Amino acid sequence: MIGLIREFFSYDFLVNAFIAGLLLAVSTSIYSPIVVLKRMEFIGDGTAHAVFAGLAIAFLLNLDYKPIAILTAIIFGLLISFLSQREASENTAVGILLPVFMAFGMVVVSFIKGYTPDIMSYLFGNILLISLEDVYYLLLITSISILLYIFMRKEILYFLADEKTARFFKVPITFIRTTLLIGLALTVVSAVKISGVILVGAFLVIPGTISKIYARKFDHMIFYSLIINITATVIGIIFSYLFDLPPGPTIVLLLFGFYLLSFLKRIM
Amino acid sequence: MKEKIVEVMNVNYSKNDVEILKNINFEIFCGDFVGIIGPNGAGKTTLAKIIVGDIKDYSGKVIVRGKIGYVPQMKDINRDIPILVREFASMGLYEKRGLFRFFTKEDWKEIERNLEMVGIIKLKDRPITKLSGGELQRLMLARALLYNPDILILDEPEAGVDQMGKARFYELIDTLRNDKNLTVILISHDIGMIFQKCEKIMCLNKTLHCQAPRERISLENLQEVFSEDFDIWIRGQKHYEREHKS
Ligand SMILES: Nc1ncnc2c1ncn2[C@@H]1O[C@H](COP(=O)(O)OP(=O)(O)O)[C@@H](O)[C@H]1O
Ligand SMILES: [Mg+2]
Numbered sequence: 101m102i103g104l105i106r107e108f109f110s111y112d113f114l115v116n117a118f119i120a121g122l123l124l125a126v127s128t129s130i131y132s133p134i135v136v137l138k139r140m141e142f143i144g145d146g147t148a149h150a151v152f153a154g155l156a157i158a159f160l161l162n163l164d165y166k167p168i169a170i171l172t173a174i175i176f177g178l179l180i181s182f183l184s185q186r187e188a189s190e191n192t193a194v195g196i197l198l199p200v201f202m203a204f205g206m207v208v209v210s211f212i213k214g215y216t217p218d219i220m221s222y223l224f225g226n227i228l229l230i231s232l233e234d235v236y237y238l239l240l241i242t243s244i245s246i247l248l249y250i251f252m253r254k255e256i257l258y259f260l261a262d263e264k265t266a267r268f269f270k271v272p273i274t275f276i277r278t279t280l281l282i283g284l285a286l287t288v289v290s291a292v293k294i295s296g297v298i299l300v301g302a303f304l305v306i307p308g309t310i311s312k313i314y315a316r317k318f319d320h321m322i323f324y325s326l327i328i329n330i331t332a333t334v335i336g337i338i339f340s341y342l343f344d345l346p347p348g349p350t351i352v353l354l355l356f357g358f359y360l361l362s363f364l365k366r367i368m
Numbered sequence: 369m370k371e372k373i374v375e376v377m378n379v380n381y382s383k384n385d386v387e388i389l390k391n392i393n394f395e396i397f398c399g400d401f402v403g404i405i406g407p408n409g410a411g412k413t414t415l416a417k418i419i420v421g422d423i424k425d426y427s428g429k430v431i432v433r434g435k436i437g438y439v440p441q442m443k444d445i446n447r448d449i450p451i452l453v454r455e456f457a458s459m460g461l462y463e464k465r466g467l468f469r470f471f472t473k474e475d476w477k478e479i480e481r482n483l484e485m486v487g488i489i490k491l492k493d494r495p496i497t498k499l500s501g502g503e504l505q506r507l508m509l510a511r512a513l514l515y516n517p518d519i520l521i522l523d524e525p526e527a528g529v530d531q532m533g534k535a536r537f538y539e540l541i542d543t544l545r546n547d548k549n550l551t552v553i554l555i556s557h558d559i560g561m562i563f564q565k566c567e568k569i570m571c572l573n574k575t576l577h578c579q580a581p582r583e584r585i586s587l588e589n590l591q592e593v594f595s596e597d598f599d600i601w602i603r604g605q606k607h608y609e610r611e612h613k614s
Contacts, residue, residue, distance in 0.1 A: 137449055251468045258459050261449040261496065265440050268420060269515065270463040316495050318450050 108341065116235055117227040117294075117347065121337055123238040124294055125329035127245040127287045128303040132329075133321040134280060136308030137260050140190035143180065143281070144304035146198040147288040148297040150176035153205035155222050160212050166237065169292070173285035176201060181278045225296025225348040227337070238290045248283055249322070252276065257318055295348040303329070306355040310362045328358055370397040372433070373519060373551050374419060379428035381414060388414050390575040392428070396519075396553065396568075401545060403566030403582075404555045407594050410573040412555045413441060416523050419553070434551070437517030439508045441524050447496060453507055454479050454492040460514025482510040486540060501528030505537060513544070519551045520544075526558050534558070538565055559590070 108114055135143055154172030158165040176197065183193035209219060221229065249256070255276045258266040267273050284304075291300045311324035336351030374396040381389040389411045396402055406412050417423040418430060420438045437460075457479050458471055465471055471479075483489045486506040496504060505525050512520060522541070526534045538561060545552055556562050562569060563582055570579040571593040578589045 137446075254455065254458065254462070254471075255467065257449070257451045257455055258462070260446065261451045261456060262445045262459070264422075264444045265438065266459060266462075268422060268438050268440075269459045269511075270466075271459065272467060275467075312450075315450055317452065321450060 108338075113228055113230070114337075114341065116230045116232060118334075118337055120230045120235050120238050120294060121227060121333040121347075121351070122330060123235070123242045124287075124291050124303065125333045126326065127238075127242040128291065129307055129322055129325035129329050130245045130249045131280075131284050131287055132304050132306075132308035132325045133311060133315075133318065134256060134260065134308075135284070135304045136312055137321075138190065140194070141305045142191050142194040142198070142301070143284060144288055144291075145301040146180070146194035146201075147173050147176050147285050148292055148300040149198045149205070150201040150285075151289055151292050152222065152297050153201040153208065155219060156205040156208035156212070159219060160208050166289070169289045170286065172201070173289045174282055177281035177285035178278065181274075181281045184277070185274065221296075222292055223297050224346070225292065225294050225299060227294045227347040230293060234290070234293055241286050241290045245283055245287060248279065252279070253318075256280070260318075295352065299348050299352050302352040302355055306352075306359050310359055313362055313366060328355070332358065370399060372396070372431075373398045373400075374433075374553075375429075375431040376419070377429040377431075379415075379418060379426055379430060381411075381418065381423065381426040387574065389418070389426070392572075392576055394570060394576060394579055396551060399549060399551055400568060401552045401566050402554065402568045402570065403562035404553065404570045404572055405557075405559055405562055405590075405593070406572035410593075412572055413523055415572065416440075416521050416553070416555060420521060432519070434518030435516060436519045436521055437512030437515045439505075439512045439520065439522040439525060442501065442504060442508070442527055445496075445504070445508075447499075447504070450495040450497055452492070453488065453494050453496060453499070454483065456496055456507055457483060457510045457514060460511040463515070479510075479514060482513050483507075485513065485544075486510045487536075500533075502530065502533035502537065505529055505533075506540070509540070513548075517550065519553065521553045521555075523555045524557060525554070526556060526561070534561065541565075 135141060150172050151169045154169040155165055158168040179197055180190060180193045183196070184190045188196075255271060258271050259273060259276045259280075263273055288300055291303060295303060307325035307328045308321065310328055311321040315321040315324055332351050332354040336354050337347055339345060340347040340350045372395050376392055376394050379389060379392040380387075392415065404412055404415070414423065416438075418426050419432065420436055454476070458475070461471065461475055461479065465475070480489060480492060483492050486509050488503055488506050488510070491499065491503060496507065499507065509525070525537060529537060541552060541554070542565070544550060554562065554566060567581060568579065569582050569585050571577045571585070571589055573593045577593045578585060
């Protein structure tokens with residue numbers, strides 16, 4: 101066992117993957133309860149697909165992908181925020197915009213000559229390609245998320261429980277919605293390299309859904325999500341190392357396993 | 369002569385080319401206890417939102433000389449959210465602290481005083497997911513009181529509350545009105561209760577069909593407002609079922 105751990109930590113890329121996975125676990129446990137309680141489960145997928153459009157542009161023009169990915173994610177977040185203030189719910193807004201961004205990304209990809217393996221790795225993610233720079237970015241995003249949670253906790257609760265009347269009580273709902281959606285967009289950008297565009301939604305939906313069953317308090321939801329995320333990430337990375345499995349999907353399957361367990365508990 | 373606290377002049381409101389409120393004129397004086405009745409879809413909530421300032425694209429003029437404490441319809445609230453009773457009530461004090469600020473010990477004491485006043489202090493650490501309709505109604509009242517209002521606007525506070533709970537809730541409103549010298553506007557389905565408690569009654573169905581002290585409101589007035597639905601309206605329970613089916 102000790103030997104295994106020593107072996108594991110002797111590879112830089114594994115250590116990076118491990119730290120990145122844990123950081124992502126922390127930031128998604130803050131957003132997951134919000135996403136689930138506000139019933140905007142598709143926001144993660146939507147943002148990830150928007151990021152895909154950004155990546156495609158970056159590859160076509162041979163630019164650094166991160167700023168462009170961040171930019172498209174933020175544009176997507178702002179558009180959702182704007183649309184969902186009108187008649188549409190967040191989910192409807194995502195439903196409209198997701199295919200648009202994805203289609204745009206695919207059109208752009210079709211202009212890139214030859215094989216595009218890098219783009220493919222973003223679709224499915226590869227935690228083992230995480231660089232030190234990615235880890236720093238994740239550290240920054242996770243810190244921002246924690247600060248948001250600490251300093252905007254009451255506003256987030258008002259936003260979730262009674263958005264309409266909160267406006268009357270001078271709560272800046274538009275600011276809160278926009279800030280949260282941008283924070284979420286930045287988190288998704290950081291998650292894409294780990295889980296891929298296709299799997300990112302699982303990190304944002306499953307922990308919140310499970311924790312909602314047990315929690316009496318919003319903070320407990322975040323805490324339970326954190327435990328679920330960290331457990332799935334740690335076990336997932338170790339499993340994928342031992343049995344040579346793709347890490348992202350392994351973690352998602354573990355999350356789903358936890359969901360099934362919680363489901364059993366509920367019917368018993 | 370008592371002071372005018374709310375003046376509504378020539379208010380018209382349409383949405384998507386549908387006329388929702390037409391030619392609304394009334395005034396409310398300091399300390400009044402006014403009841404607004406009318407069938408479903410009459411525009412009662414819309415009128416409340418115009419007075420409160422939630423709806424702004426109406427035509428006409430509304431003057432409010434005081435601070436409003438708003439108790440909205442219960443269906444506005446997402447009862448699925450694990451927010452504690454005292455946290456929910458704290459929204460009423462938000463204005464005092466604002467973004468990125470924390471509530472102080474004194475703030476929490478004030479919140480508890482108000483929860484005590486409405487009789488739900490024992491529930492202060494319970495999530496709203498576990499509250500009954502009546503308890504939630506009281507919580508919304510506490511939140512409105514924490515805003516330190518001169519005028520209280522309650523939109524169907526009896527919805528989802530049992531018979532005993534209703535009677536006690538109206539007693540509470542009476543007490544608060546006397547203690548705090550509040551002006552109260554009560555929108556309600558409960559014609560019986562409105563006639564028992566309110567001094568002035570307004571009958572709304574798109575436009576104001578009558579507004580008068582309660583002694584001067586007749587059965588015919590009511591019949592006019594509620595038209596063919598009237599018999600359903602006097603049998604309250606049946607109406608309730610009808611509303612929830614449609
Ligand atoms: N958001 C909205 N969009 C369009 N019509 C609305 C909206 N809200 C209410 N209405 C319409 O306005 C009318 C008045 O509604 P409301 O003020 O809620 O009535 P009440 O509170 O008396 O039941 C109804 O006919 C309703 O269909
Ligand atoms: Mg109404």
